[in-house]
Amino acid sequence: MIAARYHSVAAILHWTIAALIIGQIMGGLYMHGLPNSSPIKFDLYQLHKSFGLTVLFLSLGRLGWRLSHETPPLPAVMPGWQKILARLTHWAFYALMILTPLAGWAIVSVSPTDIPTKWFGLVPVPHLPFFGGVEDRQAAEQLFAEQHEVLAKIIIGLLILHVGAALKHAFVDKDNVFQSMLPENRRAWLAVAGVFAVLGAASLFYLTAGQAPSSASSNKASTQDAAAGNWVVDYENSALFFIGSENGNEFRGEFETFEADIVFDPDNLDGAKILVTVSTGSAWTGDPLRDSNLPGSEWFDVKNHPQATFESTDVRSAEDGYVADGTLVIKDAERPVTLEFDLNIDGDEAHATGHANLVRTNFNLGENASWLEQEGIALKVRVEFEIKAVRKD
Ligand code: HEM
Numbered sequence: 353m354i355a356a357r358y359h360s361v362a363a364i365l366h367w368t369i370a371a372l373i374i375g376q377i378m379g380g381l382y383m384h385g386l387p388n389s390s391p392i393k394f395d396l397y398q399l400h401k402s403f404g405l406t407v408l409f410l411s412l413g414r415l416g417w418r419l420s421h422e423t424p425p426l427p428a429v430m431p432g433w434q435k436i437l438a439r440l441t442h443w444a445f446y447a448l449m450i451l452t453p454l455a456g457w458a459i460v461s462v463s464p465t466d467i468p469t470k471w472f473g474l475v476p477v478p479h480l481p482f483f484g485g486v487e488d489r490q491a492a493e494q495l496f497a498e499q500h501e502v503l504a505k506i507i508i509g510l511l512i513l514h515v516g517a518a519l520k521h522a523f524v525d526k527d528n529v530f531q532s533m534l535p536e537n538r539r540a541w542l543a544v545a546g547v548f549a550v551l552g553a554a555s556l557f558y559l560t561a562g563q564a565p566s567s568a569s570s571n572k573a574s575t576q577d578a579a580a581g582n583w584v585v586d587y588e589n590s591a592l593f594f595i596g597s598e599n600g601n602e603f604r605g606e607f608e609t610f611e612a613d614i615v616f617d618p619d620n621l622d623g624a625k626i627l628v629t630v631s632t633g634s635a636w637t638g639d640p641l642r643d644s645n646l647p648g649s650e651w652f653d654v655k656n657h658p659q660a661t662f663e664s665t666d667v668r669s670a671e672d673g674y675v676a677d678g679t680l681v682i683k684d685a686e687r688p689v690t691l692e693f694d695l696n697i698d699g700d701e702a703h704a705t706g707h708a709n710l711v712r713t714n715f716n717l718g719e720n721a722s723w724l725e726q727e728g729i730a731l732k733v734r735v736e737f738e739i740k741a742v743r744k745d
């Protein structure tokens with residue numbers, strides 16, 4: 353006998369995935385619209401990836417279930433064109449439920465910023481394997497981001513049609529179609545609530561103890577000669593900080609010794625150049641145990657790499673302030689990094705404050721440290737700086 357309603361497993365998956373997808377669309381549009389300087393942007397992206405991958409795996413399970421089980425028949429009185437439209441919508445949904453998160457996964461797999469994905473800070477998720485040979489990673493990232501956005505918009509369109517049809521069945525036709533997708537009993541709703549409780553707890557774990565944040569955009573960097581700056585930095589009144597998080601508690605550290613060589617004229621940004629050399633051995637945080645580990649080979653490896661450098665490749669003005677793309681070299685790792693900064697020039701005096709977000713493992717910081725040493729230390733490290741300088745004669 354053919355059942356009059358969807359099996360509880362199908363219904364539980366339908367409502368769980370539907371709620372997740374609607375949340376993903378709203379969350380995706382919201383996070384995308386945030387300025388890069390937003391302190392929650394990075395975390396929202398990581399949660400978006402975690403929830404989105406959950407959709408992918410639940411959808412694959414749901415498709416497997418669908419292909420191996422009967423579904424209730426549509427009402428005999430339903431016009432043929434509506435039945436065809438319903439089937440087309442349903443299969444298009446199955447395709448979108450899988451392709452949309454795959455496109456999202458492709459964005460992060462090909463992105464030059466190469467931010468690792470960890471499902472709710474718990475389970476490492478590798479990048480998709482197909483993109484090793486891609487040369488222009490930035491263009492590929494852009495392409496997948498566009499596809500991801502278009503697929504999400506097609507979901508929105510179909511959802512309007514789908515919900516409209518569901519409501520018509522419930523309130524106009526008053527047939528059994530809407531009920532057929534409602535879970536049979538309260539236990540099934542509890543299962544949906546259970547999935548959300550687990551995902552909610554995982555999000556909370558990520559935000560508190562898990563690995564948090566970040567990195568900025570990219571630009572293939574070229575090495576250029578050191579600039580002969582037109583500003584003299586007032587080191588007494590300048591500072592370079594790094595902010596990390598251990599077991600959910602933020603800590604602040606400082607590099608006591610650094611040198612900045614700056615060529616900067618707001619009217620000639622094409623000629624701007626920022627070169628910063630940092631003494632890795634001058635890092636301290638005030639915590640004796642942590643500070644005793646910092647110079648070691650797993651962290652700054654001061655003996656072999658006494659200096660880290662940042663060299664700008666492109667300085668431009670932004671909505672509020674300026675942005676400098678460049679290359680940061682720490683130990684053997686050379687990666688694109690973007691600084692964002694505000695600048696006030698008053699006569700011959702300049703005052704700049706800014707920041708950059710990094711993922712420490714991109715610079716081999718603490719990557720292979722023992723579990724005990726690095727457990728709970730967030731991947732995200734924020735670098736903040738304040739520079740005062742006077743114009744050279
Ligand atoms: C993005 C969110 C959603 C997706 C991806 C989605 C997807 C689907 C799919 C693929 C089916 C076909 C089931 C199958 O044959 O295995 C289905 C059926 C159904 N959906 Fe949704 N759905 C979503 C949201 C909703 C919402 C919000 C409602 C109600 C307001 C709803 C009501 C229904 C109903 C009543 C059926 C049964 C229709 C039938 O048997 O022909 N869906 N949905």
Ligand code: HEM
Pocket residue numbers: 373376377378380381384397400401402403404405407408449452453454455456457458459460469497500501504507
């Ligand atoms: C069904 C699941 C998903 C839906 C419905 C969804 C939806 C969205 C939406 C609506 C946006 C905003 C698009 C824009 O305004 O440009 C977005 C952005 C994004 N999504 Fe997803 N997403 C899903 C899964 C994923 C997954 C699994 C990943 C990665 C593993 C991911 C990674 C991203 C990234 C990196 C962006 C930002 C793109 C940019 O800033 O240009 N998404 N997503």
